[in-house]
């Protein structure tokens with residue numbers, strides 16, 4: 180049987196080696212070296228955006244809701 184396709188390839192968690200900027204709030208949310216951050220890649224541009232833990236959790240909350248909606252729709 181064929182491998183199950185993974186659709187969340189563009190989202191990963193990384194530990195910042197040095198300071199990064201949170202894309203959602205560039206002025207107030209710094210990601211310091213040693214801290215974890217959510218990294219979202221854009222396959223079209225090859226670029227990536229970093230989000231601090233607070234913003235990353237909000238992004239994952241929305242994604243969890245979206246996944247739940249998709250599953251509900253699929254099984255309707």
Ligand SMILES: [Zn+2]
Nearest residue numbers: 201208231234
């Ligand atoms: Zn942030």
